[in-house]
Amino acid sequence: MGERTLDALNPGEAAHVVDLDRLHPLRRRLLELGFVRGARVMVVRRAPMGDPVELRVGGTDLALRASDLLGIRVRE
Amino acid sequence: MTATVPPAIVPTTTVPPATALPRLPDEAACLQTVARLKAAHEPRVVVVGNPNTGKTTLINAVAGTNLKVGNWAGVTVEKREARLSVQGRPLLLLDLPGAYSLSPHTPEELITRTALLDEGPDVILNVLDAGNLERNLYLTLQLMDFHVPVAVALNLVDEAREKGLTVDAAALSRVLGVPVIETVASKGQGTGKLLDTALKGATLGIGVRYPQAIEAAAADLITRMAELPTLPPHAHRYLALALLEGDPSVRGRLSATGHLPLIDAADAHLAALDAEGVDALIEIAEARYARAGDLARVAVPRAEARRTLSERLDRLALHPLLGIPIFLALVLLVFRLTFSVASPFVDLIGGPLQTTLAGWAAAALAWFPLGRDLVVGAIIPGVGTVLSFLPTLLVLYLAMSFLEDSGYMARAAFLMDRIMRGLGLDGRAFIPLILGFGCNVPAVSATRTLERRSDRVVVSMILPFMSCSARLPVYVVFAAALFPRSGSWIVWSMYILGMAVAFAFAWALRRTSFPAEGGGVLLELPPYRFPAWRVLWKHAWRRTASFAKRARTTVLATVAGVWLLLALPAVAGGKFATVAPQDSVFGRVSEAVSPIFAPLGFGNWQATGALVPGFIAKEVVVGTLGQIYLGEQAAAPAPLSLWTGVQGAVIATWDTIKTSVSAIPTVLALPRLGTDTTADQKTPLAQALAAAFTPAAGLAYLVFVLLYTPCIVTVGAIAQEHGRRIAWITVAYQMGIAWGMGFLTYQLARLWM
Numbered sequence: 001m002g003e004r005t006l007d008a009l010n011p012g013e014a015a016h017v018v019d020l021d022r023l024h025p026l027r028r029r030l031l032e033l034g035f036v037r038g039a040r041v042m043v044v045r046r047a048p049m050g051d052p053v054e055l056r057v058g059g060t061d062l063a064l065r066a067s068d069l070l071g072i073r074v075r076e
Numbered sequence: 077m078t079a080t081v082p083p084a085i086v087p088t089t090t091v092p093p094a095t096a097l098p099r100l101p102d103e104a105a106c107l108q109t110v111a112r113l114k115a116a117h118e119p120r121v122v123v124v125g126n127p128n129t130g131k132t133t134l135i136n137a138v139a140g141t142n143l144k145v146g147n148w149a150g151v152t153v154e155k156r157e158a159r160l161s162v163q164g165r166p167l168l169l170l171d172l173p174g175a176y177s178l179s180p181h182t183p184e185e186l187i188t189r190t191a192l193l194d195e196g197p198d199v200i201l202n203v204l205d206a207g208n209l210e211r212n213l214y215l216t217l218q219l220m221d222f223h224v225p226v227a228v229a230l231n232l233v234d235e236a237r238e239k240g241l242t243v244d245a246a247a248l249s250r251v252l253g254v255p256v257i258e259t260v261a262s263k264g265q266g267t268g269k270l271l272d273t274a275l276k277g278a279t280l281g282i283g284v285r286y287p288q289a290i291e292a293a294a295a296d297l298i299t300r301m302a303e304l305p306t307l308p309p310h311a312h313r314y315l316a317l318a319l320l321e322g323d324p325s326v327r328g329r330l331s332a333t334g335h336l337p338l339i340d341a342a343d344a345h346l347a348a349l350d351a352e353g354v355d356a357l358i359e360i361a362e363a364r365y366a367r368a369g370d371l372a373r374v375a376v377p378r379a380e381a382r383r384t385l386s387e388r389l390d391r392l393a394l395h396p397l398l399g400i401p402i403f404l405a406l407v408l409l410v411f412r413l414t415f416s417v418a419s420p421f422v423d424l425i426g427g428p429l430q431t432t433l434a435g436w437a438a439a440a441l442a443w444f445p446l447g448r449d450l451v452v453g454a455i456i457p458g459v460g461t462v463l464s465f466l467p468t469l470l471v472l473y474l475a476m477s478f479l480e481d482s483g484y485m486a487r488a489a490f491l492m493d494r495i496m497r498g499l500g501l502d503g504r505a506f507i508p509l510i511l512g513f514g515c516n517v518p519a520v521s522a523t524r525t526l527e528r529r530s531d532r533v534v535v536s537m538i539l540p541f542m543s544c545s546a547r548l549p550v551y552v553v554f555a556a557a558l559f560p561r562s563g564s565w566i567v568w569s570m571y572i573l574g575m576a577v578a579f580a581f582a583w584a585l586r587r588t589s590f591p592a593e594g595g596g597v598l599l600e601l602p603p604y605r606f607p608a609w610r611v612l613w614k615h616a617w618r619r620t621a622s623f624a625k626r627a628r629t630t631v632l633a634t635v636a637g638v639w640l641l642l643a644l645p646a647v648a649g650g651k652f653a654t655v656a657p658q659d660s661v662f663g664r665v666s667e668a669v670s671p672i673f674a675p676l677g678f679g680n681w682q683a684t685g686a687l688v689p690g691f692i693a694k695e696v697v698v699g700t701l702g703q704i705y706l707g708e709q710a711a712a713p714a715p716l717s718l719w720t721g722v723q724g725a726v727i728a729t730w731d732t733i734k735t736s737v738s739a740i741p742t743v744l745a746l747p748r749l750g751t752d753t754t755a756d757q758k759t760p761l762a763q764a765l766a767a768a769f770t771p772a773a774g775l776a777y778l779v780f781v782l783l784y785t786p787c788i789v790t791v792g793a794i795a796q797e798h799g800r801r802i803a804w805i806t807v808a809y810q811m812g813i814a815w816g817m818g819f820l821t822y823q824l825a826r827l828w829m
Contacts, residue, residue, distance in 0.1 A: 026596040028321075031361035032177040033598075034211055039365070045390075048399045049494035052503075054601060059208035061601040063490050065497075068596040 006041065007053075007069035014042035021071030026064070030072070034058040041074060118159075118166045120196060121274060124188060124219060125203030126212050127174030128483070128602035130231045132156075133611050134203055134261035135171045138270060145618060148187050153524070162271045169271070170195065176211075178218050178314070179323045182527050186325060192222060193311050199278045200226045201270075206236035206243045206258075207603070209375055213368035216252070220283030221317055223310040227274035228256040229266070235603070240380030248375035253282035262608045286317070286363045289354050293320055293345035300341055306333065320346065320356045386483075386603040393487050403488050407510050410475040411545075414468060414514055421467035430460045446652070449643065450636070458635035462628050465517070465693070465789065466620055468545065472514050473616035476522065481607035485525075489599050499582045500592025501526075503599060505535050509578070512542030513571075516786050517623060520793040530590040534582055536794050537806050540786035541578035543571050546694040550781050553698050557762035558774040566775070570782050577783060577813065623789075634692045634788055638662065657685070657704055676780065676815070677773030677822040687780070693787045698761075705764040771829045776822035784814035 003018055017039045020027050034057045035041070044054040044061065052063040125131045136143065139158035148155045156171040172191050173184035180186035191197075200219050204212040219226055228248070236243050249256035255277035259266035285291065297316035301307050307315065318326040319342035331339055349356050393402060434452045441448035479485050485507055493503030504525050511519035519539050523532040551570050555563035586592055641662035645655035657663050658681065666685035673679045686700040769777065785791065785807045795803035 024596070025594060026598055028179055028357065029176070029181055029598060031358065032179065032214060034214075034365060036358070036362045036365045045394060046396075047394070047490055047494060048396045052490060052493050052597070052599065054394070054490065058210045060211050061603075063493070063599040063601060065493070065597055068598075 003073050003075045005070050006043070006055075006072040006074050007066050009043040009074070011043050011045045014040055015074035015076055016040055018073040018075055020073075024068070024071035026068060027071075033060055033062065035072065041072075118168050119198040119275065120168045120170060121199045121201050121271065122191060122195065122197040123169065123171045123201045123203060124192070124215070125174060125231075126176055126205060126208075126215060127600070128605075129174070129203045129205040129212065130261045130605075131171065131174060131203045133608050134229060134231055134259060134267065134270075135169070136608075136611055136614065137261050137264050137267040139169055153184050153187055160271065162275060165275070167271065167275065170197075175215065177215060179318065179321065180325050183529075189325070192219075192224075192314075193308060196308070197224050197310075199274055200224050201229060201274050201278075202226055203229045203231050206230050206233045206376075207239050207241060209248075209372040210365070210368050213371050214364050217284050217364045217367055218314075220281045221314040223280065223313065225278035226254045226281050227278040228252065228254055229259050229270055229274075230256050231259045231261055233258045234260045234263070235605075236376075239384055241376050242378040244375055244377060247377075248371065251282070251371050251374045254279050284363050284367045287354070287359050289349055289352060290317075290320060290356055290359055290363075293342075293349065293356075296345065297338065297342060300338055304335065304338070307335070316342075317360060320349075321360055322346065322357055384603065389604050390487070390601075393484070394490065399487075399491050403491050406479075406484070410472070410479070411514055413475060414471045414545075418467035418471045422464045425460060425464045425467070430456055450639070453643070454636040454639035455632065458632040459628070462624055462632075465515070466624060468515055469518060469623055470616055470620045472511070472518055473619045474612060476511065476518060477612045477615045478607055480525075481605065481612065483602045483604045486599060486601050490601060493597070493599070499534075499579065500586045501531055501535065501582070502597040505531060508535050508539060509542055512539045512544060514545055516540050516542065516544050516790040517793050518619070520790060520797055521619070523797065528593050528595075530593055533798050533802055534585050534590050536798060537585060537802065538578040538582045540790055540806065540810060541574045541581065541783060543574040543782055544694070544786075546787065547782060549695045549698050551778055553701075553761060554765060554769075554774050554778055557765035558769060558771045566778070570778060573779065573817075574782050577817065581813070635689075638689055638692075641665070662688075672815075673780075673818075675822070676776045676818040677770060677826075678777050680768075682768065683777060687784065690781065691785060691788050693789070694781060697781060701765070702761050705761065705768065772822050772825035775825050776818040779821045780814045780818040782814075783810060783817055785810050 004015070006015070009015060017035050017037055019037065020030055020035060024030065039057055042056045044056050046053050047063070050066075052065045053069060054061060054063045123131060123135060135156060135158075139156075139160060142158040142160055144157055146155045146157075147153065153173055158169045160167055160169055170191070172188040175185040175188040177185070178189045178192070180189050192200075200222070202216050202219055204216065216226070216228065230243065230245050230248065233243050233245075243258070245256045245258045255273050257266055257270050257273050259270060261267060286294070294313065294316040297319060298312045301312045301315065302309075315326060315330070319330070319339065327339055330336075346356060393399060395402070434456050437451045437456060438448055441451060479488075485504075488507060489503035491503065492506035496503055496505050499505075505523075507525065508519045508522040511522050516539055519542070520536050523535045523539075526532045526535065547570070548567070551567045552563075555566045559566050642657060642660045643652055643655070644661040645651060645659060646661045646664040647655070647659045650659050658667075662685060663681055666688070667681035670679045670681050670684040673684055678684070682701070682704045685704060686697050689700045690697040765774070791803050791807060794806055
């Protein structure tokens with residue numbers, strides 16, 4: 001039940017956003033797209049070469065690179 | 077202008093729900109806005125919405141043929157506007173580029189934000205995707221920070237209902253405090269009364285009440301702004317909040333316009349907030365999402381979990397094993413479609429149509445030989461060259477728009493991202509490169525989908541190395557002449573070599589002139605949608621027409637220039653226009669230049685001269701080689717009677733249409749690999765080439781043709797997108813690389829052959 005970064009989730013798993021790293025290069029955009037505290041994020045799938053990763057937040061499907069998932073902390 | 081301007085009606089249903097704290101707009105300012113709206117001779121309605129909300133389709137449905145498409149000043153983002161009359165009242169409809177938010181991340185978003193600040197909008201028409209309300213409402217709430225009346229078009233309601241959502245527009249209108257009109261733009265539903273309702277009913281709405289500390293800071297900044305006449309009053313609240321969010325583009329703009337004290341004040345507030353443990357950026361985003369969530373729950377009271385078509389399609393399209401093969405197959409399909417459907421038309425324009433026209437011109441101008449030669453030798457072929465590009469471009473643009481608007485391009489970017497990463501690019505950059513195999517021109521304009529300018533420039537600069545379809549005829553002729561056994565291998569290796577050089581060059585560019593900008597990569601995967609044919613056709617047609625407009629001057633000038641050089645005698649006693657090619661200025665200049673190509677194995681004036689028209693379009697190289705080696709003078713075609721000409725043209729056109737249509741089913745057949753079929757019929761040109769080139773020199777020539785300066789039209793497209801400087805640099809280094817690679821090829825090939 002502890003906190004993890006989003007890259008630790010497997011496809012099909014979901015968790016709630018705790019916070020975004022202050023230095024995350026996409027911080028502003030992610031906030032605007034709904035990565036606010038408490039929002040539910042689901043990992044939908046990984047691309048054929050393992051990266052990037054498709055996520056679902058709210059009604060939006062988007063893809064981030066695994067390296068950009070490190071700065072997103074979540075909990076169950 | 078009628079005197080009976082309808083009064084702005086404030087809906088009686090704007091009672092805020094208990095969940096939302098109403099923002100009480102300053103009453104005087106509110107009345108002022110309403111008065112301005114009434115008085116505006118031609119109110120400006122700006123249309124704003126997230127990408128993929130069907131906004132373009134909606135605009136097309138509303139504005140129809142009044143829509144004028146141009147470019148925003150200084151950038152290559154499309155500007156769509158229409159002057160309309162709604163119930164006898166004129167208005168200007170201005171479509172702003174799609175934006176997720178007003179803190180700009182892309183050139184498109186920057187334009188939208190800037191237009192909201194500077195274009196003096198009287199009404200904001202906000203288009204929402206009913207199937208994704210929460211995120212769409214984030215932008216709505218940000219728009220409400222402007223002091224401009226808002227009306228909402230709730231689009232794609234059909235799709236939302238298919239997803240199992242219950243959409244209640246009346247409830248949304250009630251809690252948002254602005255009129256909400258349900259629309260299904262693709263079917264024209266709700267679009268008729270949209271503008272009328274927007275004009276009459278738009279109100280300031282109920283925006284977000286931010287946490288007290290932030291509201292206090294914003295209020296202070298707004299007070300300071302009141303003393304600054306240069307800041308548009310309708311944007312004060314928005315600007316204050318953007319400053320507190322630390323929006324770099326707003327800070328940049330304000331500091332550039334000399335508002336440093338304002339920025340200092342904002343920084344002081346931010347420091348104070350930070351000391352209290354308040355992160356304004358996060359608090360503002362959370363306040364907006366909290367309100368957006370509340371609104372969405374009212375508007376969409378019931379959502380069944382239903383697996384959508386998009387999810388099912390993605391299971392296949394993004395399959396771990398099948399995803400990439402499916403993508404490659406689709407690309408192949410697009411090219412086969414393009415060439416099967418377009419090539420009969422290309423042949424028609426290049427062949428019978430031009431011959432017929434040339435015949436008429438020759439007959440009509442028989443009394444004026446010089447004019448006749450200019451028209452027949454330069455103008456008709458010049459125009460013909462431009463026209464012969466059009467069928468290919470139209471089909472390619474149609475296919476491209478289909479893949480884009482359907483949502484598939486975003487999937488392609490997702491699949492290809494990993495491959496492009498080594499070059500400091502993201503998956504989206506793969507699409508222009510693939511398109512480059514068809515034609516470099518649309519590929520250059522496709523770089524617009526990339527967010528960062530340096531990415532756009534790098535991709536445009538390596539694009540011309542992708543072997544476009546116009547280069548294929550050159551390979552085919554040489555392969556048949558010099559390598560009858562291994563022709564298909566030669567052709568394939570050209571494609572591979574082009575790609576290898578492109579990637580190597582991107583790598584080099586990244587390490588020298590255009591280092592990869594940092595920052596994460598975010599790819600949106602919008603739901604699949606079947607695009608409206610009308611919109612696709614309009615897009616493709618407009619892009620093709622704008623190409624023709626751009627290309628005609630350059631191409632005509634270049635063709636006329638080559639003709640003139642070929643016509644000018646360089647020897648004493650030579651007569652203008654009848655001089656033999658080798659005695660023309662063209663021949664002499666080519667001869668003077670040709671030693672440069674001696675280390676590449678083809679240092680004669682014929683081979684060198686044929687490269688020059690290749691600047692216009694690379695397939696012309698073959699024609700010029702024919703002219704030079706076989707001595708086919710561009711003799712005036714036999715004059716035709718008007719009637720025979722028309723007859724011939726009609727028959728040829730009909731045959732073309734038949735061939736083109738009958739080609740469609742064969743598109744689905746497997747592609748024919750290689751070009752060996754051409755080998756059994758050694759044409760006179762092939763024989764001449766076999767005599768003139770050693771295999772090693774022929775190979776070097778092909779490598780040079782593959783890599784040297786793209787056609788003048790591509791150069792024009794690069795200049796249009798990125799400026800003349802980048803275009804000239806591209807021309808220069810491609811010449812250099814082509815020479816270097818040609819040299820290597822010749823010297824290495826000589827060792828083996």
